[in-house]
Amino acid sequence: MGTARVVFDRWDDRYAKRMADVRSSAVRDLFAAATRPDMISFSGGMPEIRRVPIDSVISAATSALRDSGTEALQYGSSEGRPKIRQVVVDLMGEIGVRVKADDLVITAGAQQALDLMAKIFLDPGDVIITEGPTYLGALQAFSAYQPNVVCIPMDAEGMRTDLLEEQLKRLGPRGAKFIYTIPNFQNPAGVTLTPQRRRELLDLARVYDIPVIEDDPYGRLRFEGGHCLPLRALDDEVIYLGTFSKIFAPGLRLGWVIAPKPILAKFVLAKQAADLCGSSFAQTTAERYFADTRWRKVLQDLTGAYAERRDTMIEALAEHFPAEATWTVPEGGFFVWVEMPAFLDLKSILAEAVERGVTYVPGDAFFPDGRGRNCMRLGFCYAEPDAIREGIQRLAEVLEDRLELYRAFANAGVLPVDDADGRG
């Protein structure tokens, strides 16, 4: 009897090299287990869409079809419909950024802007600078273009501009293709770049002649504290990425990019190649939705709900989490970042947490180089307050149990000894 090689994917040897690193990770496997109905999820970044009044969306979509059906169902311009761009112009004006409709392009969520920005700027091996940790989806979008990612640590005031300067000195003028930052309620760290640091970052970017990409999905979800002017309001060469996902709904896949004219022209070429144009129907629907001022009330309602959940989570953390844990208290957005003693590996512990019915994202997912394993991101955006309390309690029990185990190893000297006392 002859031997037959079993072939599941006969195209396996034809894929591009850049896809080689994209595979099912151990953590993804665990999230697959996390679909059970009683699971409390702190791992997602999904907005609380149930609070968007569906009737408003139905009338917006109906009106889009009834009044502008032939436009809504037709190809549109690559830059986006003039009306939706005007909506963005008004939204930006409210947060202190004065732009005109032809300074911006509508995208399929800010995620498309991340991909296309990387596409127009990056050759393999190019250096880019991000916060460390940073948005996982940005790392994924960038990684297909094979850059060398340099991460700048943060503190309570956001990106450490002193450490940024050190890196820039080392890299030299134009030593990086761009600096990517999420200044408001950073994903995943939850910290906000202070006005002082914003100035410093922009000054450094000017001196070293490096474009800045400002990603601002959460800026309007502020619970307390004063509004910080966007980087784009302080420097009109900043590339600004915005999204309707958190102020309306992610299902429409609508975002925007504001950039200097030459960059925007290059961006539009890339966008045409990617999708010719965005969804005319989604854009027309959003135009109608924002024409009715009730969206402000909805946003207020959403922000209030997120604030309550943030409060609940912070209270529960203080009550239940081990003394060794520290965490950020975000003034807005979706995420709390928890740091545990360095000897604890939160990726390894995830299995136990899933078993106990609670999930989080281990910190190393937000670094390109395996750092952050003693950290975790907790999203408070999606679970109800009661579930948040219960979930934090479950997680605290897992952490206490694991700390005892890890301490036994650390005390035996088989884990790095100098970290045994932790940093909590």
Next chain:
Amino acid sequence: MNEKIAVLMGGKSLEREVSLMSGKRVCDALEAEGYRVLALDVTPELVATLRSERPDAVYIALHGKYGEDGTVQELLEFLGIPYTGPGVVASAFAWDKALSKRLFVADGIPTPPWVTFTAAAFKQMGAATALDLVPGAVGGFPVVVKPSKQGSALGLTKVDDAAGLAEALLTALSYGDTVIVEKWIDGCELAVSVVNDRGGQARVFPPVEIEPKSGLFDFTAMYTAGETDYYVPARLDDVTTTAVTELAARVHTLLGCERISRVDMVVAEDGTPYVLEVNTSPGMTETSLLPMAAAAEGLDFQKLVAHLVRSILEDAK
């Protein structure tokens, strides 16, 4: 009227998704065979549902804790519903790798040297201070560290030197309170499937040879198409094929695995086959090993599932 078969799938184990995939395929196969099929997730309503629906048999497509450790088997016996796969005792023995390895040794079945640790031994008895003794106890590095009770190779790490041992243990301990450290055997990895025929005789399917591209058959290598090459039958000489076939049947009988099992082995470079573990609820997904072996015998997936269900319905008469 056609018999009603409840297919248990999902559950709360870490292998939930794998189980849902297995279960879906089993449901499709049973429907195509003309059975009335009831797909059931494991919830607090399970027993009530089984009592009101009164299925003629249960197909257990659960993987992992409570699905293949004897828990659900015990419950179904209490409810008096026949089920596919081995019984309570065989399930419990096979699920606990540390225990089944002791049974192999007692019966003279070759298995790689190993040591077992529990979380309590580390937390309460200072076992971490004796990790330096591990290489001596199992015959040196590399070693494989894995949870004693877990499926789909979850929590499994290959460790090449002393530096990586503690971390691998901590990882495995997240998946269960007992871990084993087993000597790594270089050689040809095999999955040998055994299914009893209508007369109750153990029938061994052709061994499947597993060649993971990364060198380690872990969860990713198992469920990502293209990450592992499989050869059926395994590229072994006749003498070795006979030896592993006989060994699989012996292990199947030793643990009392009526009906079905999958015996995982490695044939060392000197030709010695070692038994690693036994699975009593083998995966039934698109990339799973037992269906692959059955197909090589001309038994397609639908016929395989039909055979498993028919044999328990007949036994129940």
